[in-house]
């Protein structure tokens with residue numbers, strides 16, 4: 015394929031500041047990719063009963079409740095005024111402190127309670143540990159610079175599972191193979207956007223060319239900072255980070271670990287040359303030591 | 314399919330972030346306290362009403378859930394694969410040395426050991442695959458970035474050599490081919506014993522990855538101790554002297570390097586001392602040291618030597634199981650993922666502040 019024909023790198027920008035926790039992305043992903051049901055658990059933590067990304071969960075919406083006097087999240091921040099419809103009440107659950115609704119407190123002051131919601135997904139790392147360690151070549155990099163498992167090749171060795179620094183890919187125990195987000199490889203091929211991005215009602219999940227999304231993300235953080243949301247930060251987009259930048263990156267409102275994301279992940283294969291050198295040295299020591307044991311007097 | 318033990322799912326381990334539903338369950342006083350210690354409520358790794366196992370490292374997490382997905386390998390399969398690979402590789406080295414110094418009673422049984430162990434090791438690996446019938450897909454590619462791919466190729470080279478060495482020793486056929494195979498197995502054996510260290514260290518599992526410098530030496534010495542121990546069991550004392558040396562040397566180095574590794578890793582080395590991994594690691598060291606002492610003191614008695622050899626073999630197996638279990642424990646607790654990374658970030662920030 016020549017330079018001109020190869021499509022540009024595709025990815026996600028997930029702007030968690032506008033996520034309303036509706037889980038449309040989770041549902042759309044399951045539907046489109048025919049991901050099987052993975053147990054109807056009640057996890058007794060927040061509104062999140064999905065829990066984590068796994069072989070059967072390729073989008074996972076995290077819910078965090080915080081007693082932070084940071085005011086309500088304003089999903090309209092940074093949007094050009096007068097464009098599109100105004101805020102719509104989607105009937106999502108909300109909480110108020112006692113007295114707040116009776117007018118004892120000033121409504122505009124905001125409660126000391128906030129929701130953080132974030133739709134997590136495979137990061138489609140530039141340096142992807144899962145892909146590096148896969149011994150069968152089942153994991154490969156597509157023409158869109160995304161990371162995809164070929165299910166007809168994976169032999170379920172399970173190596174990719176502990177290799178991923180984000181806890182994304184997992185082995186589906188019923189069929190013994192590894193599964194994860196494909197960034198809707200089939201839809202991309204047909205010129206469509208991934209199912210989750212299509213379903214997201216607030217555009218929290220934005221799909222596009224990674225270069226352009228990075229630009230958009232930087233602008234959004236600037237706007238939020240200007241509007242006083244000082245906790246807004248980007249996660250994963252930096253090409254100089256431990257995985258050389260992710261194809262799917264995030265705008266977060268708190269530290270990454272609060273969302274279950276590693277604060278500073280490094281692709282494990284970065285140290286592999288050194289690992290091989292140490293293993294080689296150990297092999298030589300074993301050979302030399304055993305040889306030495308045969309030296310000297312016979313008995 | 315969702316196994317709470319494996320995934321860390323379920324209410325038991327999840328710390329609650331906040332009270333949902335009726336807001337009046339939080340008293341005004343409680344709320345005040347939260348304001349004074351804003352970090353307390355969000356710290357991870359706490360079950361409600363459950364005493365914390367370790368002094369609290371200050372960190373935050375998502376409801377106390379692990380950051381990493383849990384290791385899907387079975388302890389018996391992969392622990393056994395690590396142990397048997399080591400036993401096979403080091404046995405081949407010893408067998409070649411014994412053959413060349415005229416100790417057939419030591420050489421022959423060690424060749425059988427090598428063949429049996431490498432077969433067992435490969436079988437364990439295949440058994441652990443989600444799709445065992447697709448094992449040969451491992452040989453589709455040659456991938457230096459994947460220790461499992463390299464390991465498969467190493468096994469493909471070593472296995473037949475160990476097989477030919479054992480079969481020619483048993484039958485007496487083709488002695489020259491047998492000698493060549495014995496040497497070939499001895500040269501590739503050390504790789505079989507050590508490549509499994511990069512295999513487990515090349516993951517995001519904190520207790521494995523952080524030990525990548527020492528792990529090959531732990532595995533190599535543990536392999537030497539196991540093969541030496543096997544030599545003590547199978548060979549008469551008149552011919553087992555080199556095996557004894559390898560066994561004792563390997564045992565002492567194994568205990569020393571693994572102890573050093575666990576210490577040097579700091580916080581991430583903690584799992585090696587706790588829970589099941591702690592028990593396995595302590596038992597491994599005790600058996601290994603006891604085996605070494607027995608091998609020295611009982612050098613004139615075949616029976617004492619054999620018992621010591623068995624202790625060394627058991628010690629080596631428990632070392633691998635302990636390492637395996639420590640990895641499992643470190644992946645299951647967000648602390649070992651978050652705290653070191655957070656520290657690294659803070660350090661970088663401080664360094665940037667200094668220069669900038």
Ligand code: SF4
Pocket residue numbers: 136137138139142143144145161177178179180181182183194
């Ligand atoms: S996030 Fe994990 S599964 Fe996704 S590309 Fe990176 S290493 Fe692979």
Ligand code: SF4
Pocket residue numbers: 144147148149150151152153163167168169170171172173174175191192
């Ligand atoms: S489980 Fe499948 S995709 Fe994962 S490393 Fe093994 S062969 Fe590759």
